[in-house]
Amino acid sequence: MAAAIYSLFIINKSGGLIFYKDYGSTGRMDTNDSLRLASLWHSMHAISQQLSPTVGCSGIELLQADTFDLHCFQSLTGTKFFVVCEPGTQHMENLLKLIYELYTDYVLKNPFYEMEMPIRCELFDINLSQATQKDRVALLGR
Amino acid sequence: MIGAGKAKQYANVVEKPLSKGKQEVSLSAFALLFSELVQYNQTQVDNIAELERRLEDAGYAVGARVLELLCHRDKGNRRETRLLGILSFVHSTVWKVLFGKVADSLEKGTEHEDEYMISEKELLVNRFISVPKDMGTFNCGAFAAGIVRGVLDGAGFPAVVTAHFVPVEGQLRPRTTILIKFAEEVLRREAKLG
Numbered sequence: 001m002a003a004a005i006y007s008l009f010i011i012n013k014s015g016g017l018i019f020y021k022d023y024g025s026t027g028r029m030d031t032n033d034s035l036r037l038a039s040l041w042h043s044m045h046a047i048s049q050q051l052s053p054t055v056g057c058s059g060i061e062l063l064q065a066d067t068f069d070l071h072c073f074q075s076l077t078g079t080k081f082f083v084v085c086e087p088g089t090q091h092m093e094n095l096l097k098l099i100y101e102l103y104t105d106y107v108l109k110n111p112f113y114e115m116e117m118p119i120r121c122e123l124f125d126i127n128l129s130q131a132t133q134k135d136r137v138a139l140l141g142r
Numbered sequence: 143m144i145g146a147g148k149a150k151q152y153a154n155v156v157e158k159p160l161s162k163g164k165q166e167v168s169l170s171a172f173a174l175l176f177s178e179l180v181q182y183n184q185t186q187v188d189n190i191a192e193l194e195r196r197l198e199d200a201g202y203a204v205g206a207r208v209l210e211l212l213c214h215r216d217k218g219n220r221r222e223t224r225l226l227g228i229l230s231f232v233h234s235t236v237w238k239v240l241f242g243k244v245a246d247s248l249e250k251g252t253e254h255e256d257e258y259m260i261s262e263k264e265l266l267v268n269r270f271i272s273v274p275k276d277m278g279t280f281n282c283g284a285f286a287a288g289i290v291r292g293v294l295d296g297a298g299f300p301a302v303v304t305a306h307f308v309p310v311e312g313q314l315r316p317r318t319t320i321l322i323k324f325a326e327e328v329l330r331r332e333a334k335l336g
Contacts (some may be wrong), residue, residue, distance in 0.1 A: 088287040109173040111180035112277070126314055142235035 003138035005085040005092075006068065006082045008032070008099065008128075013078030015042030017117040023132065026066060028086055041082065045072065049087055061093075095131070095141040102127050148293070160215050163239070173270050179269075180282060190280050198288035198303075205292020221297050225324070225332045228297050232290055234261055240289065241266045248318075256329050258322045260290070265318040281305045281316040290320055294325055300325040 003023035010019035010042060017038035024029050029037065045059040063070040071087060072082040073096035081096050081103070106124040107113050113121060152158045197333040212235055213221045233248040237260075251257030265283050266303045273280055283305030291303040300303045307316040 105173075105270050106272065109170070109177050110272055111177040111184070111282070112274050113270065120274065123270065123315075124272065 002134045003129075003132045004089060004095070004134045005083045005132055007084045008132070009038055009041070009080075009082050009084075010103070010119065011038045011042055011080045014116070016041045016116070021128070022089070026086075031065065035093075039071075042080065045074070045080065066091060071096060073097065079103075083131055091140040095137055098131050098140065099128065102131060162214070165210075166242070169266075173252055175283075177269065177270075178284070181283075189246075190277055192331065194280060195282040196284065197284040198291065201285040201288020201290075202241075202292040203226075205236075205289040205294075206296045207292075208289065209293045209296040212236065212239060223298075225299070225328065228294065228299055229258055229322075232293055236289070236293055251321075254323070256326075257322045258300075258324075260322070261317055262312075262320075262321040263307075263317045264315070268318055279307065281307055281318060283320065285307075286318075287320050290322060294322070299328050301328070311334070 005023060007020070007029070008018060010017050010100040015038065017035050018132050019027075020034045020038070032110040048060045051058050052053060057073060059072070061072055063072075064087065066087065069092070070082055070084050071085050071092040072080060073093070074080045081099055082090060083096065085092060103119075106127060107119050107121050108125075112122050113119065140142075178231070179200060180193075180197065183193055183200075187193045187196060198286050212231075213219060216235060224230050229248060233245045235255075237243065245260045246263050247261045248258075249259045249261070251259060265286055267282055267285050268334045273282070287303040287305040291301060294301045294303070302322075302325075304321050306319050306321060308319045309316045
């Protein structure tokens with residue numbers, strides 16, 4: 001089943017990559033590159049909060065490039081979720097909220113998960129692969 | 143003075159009708175509490191068998207209390223004395239109060255006369271739990287197994303109760319089977335009763 005996004009990253013509050021998954025061939029990265037991108041995004045996000053002309057800015061939410069869109073969602077505890085997708089893909093904010101919900105359910109309620117460490121939870125993977133399917137994401141807008 | 147306000151209505155505490163019990167509690171709150179219970183017990187043990195035993199003991203305490211409460215509340219202070227009676231009590235009444243539904247199935251073991259199985263497609267305590275590969279066959283359902291053992295033991299049906307993952311064809315996730323192996327004396331008594 002085709003996924004609606006190119007890849008998904010989750011970074012902990014200190015900028016370490018705790019989850020990375022790519023779907024299909026576009027924008028694939030090896031382990032080192034994904035770690036680098038994660039910590040780069042963490043810093044850029046922090047800098048953008050300081051530089052922003054608006055008061056109380058919570059950081060970059062969307063980065064639009066020629067070949068991809070990058071949507072970012074930061075939770076209250078500082079964990080950041082971001083997806084890379086085709087330019088103009090709809091409902092990405094809702095998808096990120098849904099992924100956050102899956103994270104709170106299947107990662108945080110799992111007694112075998114250690115906070116701030118890489119996520120290796122079978123149930124999270126199963127539910128995530130369902131949530132990112134194209135036809136599921138299309139329904140998120142309703 | 144506990145219950146001083148109520149004393150006006152009911153002169154004697156035993157005349158007070160029994161509360162129906164709260165029908166629902168937050169699943170998230172339970173899941174987080176259960177997760178902490180498992181994590182705490184993990185720090186107290188050095189092998190998986192020990193962890194399983196500690197979870198079972200925690201469940202046993204719940205089971206013993208649940209039996210007392212339900213016999214009083216639902217069965218007019220009577221308890222089941224026959225094997226099938228107590229099993230269906232666990233499978234339906236106990237399960238409904240604890241997990242909000244009747245257990246998926248109750249079967250008799252095919253190989254041994256003294257074995258019964260309660261199966262759940264998705265046991266409530268395992269809803270959010272992914273057991274890491276290096277922990278082998280460990281199942282947090284040990285807690286539910288402990289509850290079952292607590293109920294059975296309290297009712298006079300001593301048994302060894304264990305929880306296992308059983309793979310199901312065409313399903314991504316295994317189901318949890320709670321295996322009940324009754325003590326010899328239970329079967330002997332049951333045979334005598336005819």
